[in-house]
Amino acid sequence: MHLLLVRVLVLLSLAGLAEVAACGNPPPSATSIYQYANATFIENIFVLPSGYLLLSTFDTANLVALDPRVASPTVRNVVALGNTTGHTAVAALPNNLYAVAAGEHTPFGFVNNTMALYVVSITGAPPRGSVVTSIPVPGTMMMNGLAALPRRPYTVLSADSIAGRLLRINTITRQVDVAWTDAALGSGGNPDIPLGVNGLKIVGDWLYFTNSGQGTLARVRIDAEGNKVGSVQVITTLPTPATMANAYDDFDLDRCGNAYAALHPDKVVKIAPNGVQTVVAGNGTGPTLESPTAVKLALDGKSIYISTGGNFAGPTITGGQVLNLKLCSC
Template sequence: MSSQPPSRELFVFNEGKTFIENIAVRTDGTLLLSTFENGRLYSLDPSAATPKVELVAEFPGADGITGVVANSPDVFTVTGGEHRPFRFTLGSMKVYTVSFQGPGQPAVVKTVAEVPDTEMLNGIAALPSRPHVVLSADSVRGRIFRIDTTTGAVDVAFSDPILEPDEAVPLGVNGIKIFGPHLYFANSAKGYFGRIPIGPDGSKAGDFEVIAHVPGTISPNNAYDDFDIAQPAGGNPTAYVTAHTNKIYSIDLVTGEQKLFFGGGDSTALVHPTSVAVTKDGKGIYVVTAGFESLGGLAKGQVVEIPI
């Protein structure tokens, strides 16, 4: 544990009810935090002397929101619905855009699509060549949805058993990120971290490859969740992957080498980490957490900064 990098808790929700699910970094360095607290999106300035959250938006028809991803510097796509344990009410999942209008102006929320044929839209990624089109992970049925936030068109880009859940954990494909020609993914239930080549439109363009497995016996308290990918100067691209209950793994995308980067053991620095975002300068990561000491307990979500 002594060889691990230092960490700094930037913020914690002390009221005991806020589960942070996902995180995105704006071009100005401000963080966006999606939560299961009444479907709210918050912002936080990590450079402030005492960072505090500000409410950005609430979402009609959603009491919990999941993924958040940039389509442009001032427009983000958010997914959400009626939250239930490990899933959402069938027919409730919606896709929204949040448009920032400038200093002092409220963000504009627009419902751009409904996805009735799913109980989960989870991890999310925007297509690099068509950033208004996003891919979203169906953790319950092992599918990758493709959603055009301009037209509202929704279809299944692809599905595969490798993305499905099993009995160990009720969530399969969880976090997703596009890096180079691949869609990278974490499967919570199967303990896989892997990738699949995709075309410019997000369609499957080759075979799945499993790069790493979560160490130990898979359970809700030992499972991958979400991640981000850093490209260090002169080094190999590396994924930083959250794992319950208190770990971050680093996975070299070239060699496949996996290391315990942070946490583990009796560490309480991260309490059920859920997602990661690389800092604007690429020299660290922000980690957000569910913040509950036991599954189903009070949620006191954290935002933690760790150098890499």
């Protein structure tokens, strides 16, 4: 029996998505915090220093927030970003400032030349915000993940998922340019998913990113300006080709280097530094995840917050969700 169990675990690891417990018996499952009653798609989630969660959605100009610590949280408007109809990612800048990518949303993209990087000031609890400035980012139909450069904290990198490149925006000088391009950033010619590079996360001198079309989590060393130094290193690849029903979205990293990535259509996976993947939420355990879009580590590092887009295809509309999953120590 012992040898059989070992063989099963080895086979699961080789498959890439080990359906095993994250820790304990039974493992912890995600708990629901909030769900929209209407057809609101939550694209991303950001944890403010106050502990409030900032949500970016489609179909509205408003960034909204909720307090995950209360029994029955409600969303409240924080700031309206011009005439935009959708927001993607948020990155923290110094002095209570935040960069937000927004534009006029269309399916799998944004209307060309409508995307901009908004710099907003957000303070207080509950949070209130105001627009400081907006920086046009012409010539792109997608600004997806955002990450501020550690040694140039007023400059952010943005994932152009459609063109397969990294954009660089200096929020002081308002300069916009292409930081770099690489085949690892494109969709790989995937006929089902027109999106390549998606979520971004910088840890030290390393830029981590997911690629939806290629089904990869990868990293590359960057310099202080965000330029690529060396070759892209693929950490893991989905065991089956990426499709609309099998694709990475946004992610976050814990202090031990484990990545927690949203994986369409219904799960979150933990990806160890060696590339082994384990399902930790969804996929029939705990609440159903309806199109998970992003994962963010809680301020104390002991849990993750998960956002979903919802399900609008069936006879019953399921709005976007916010969930929490307790983590085991790493």
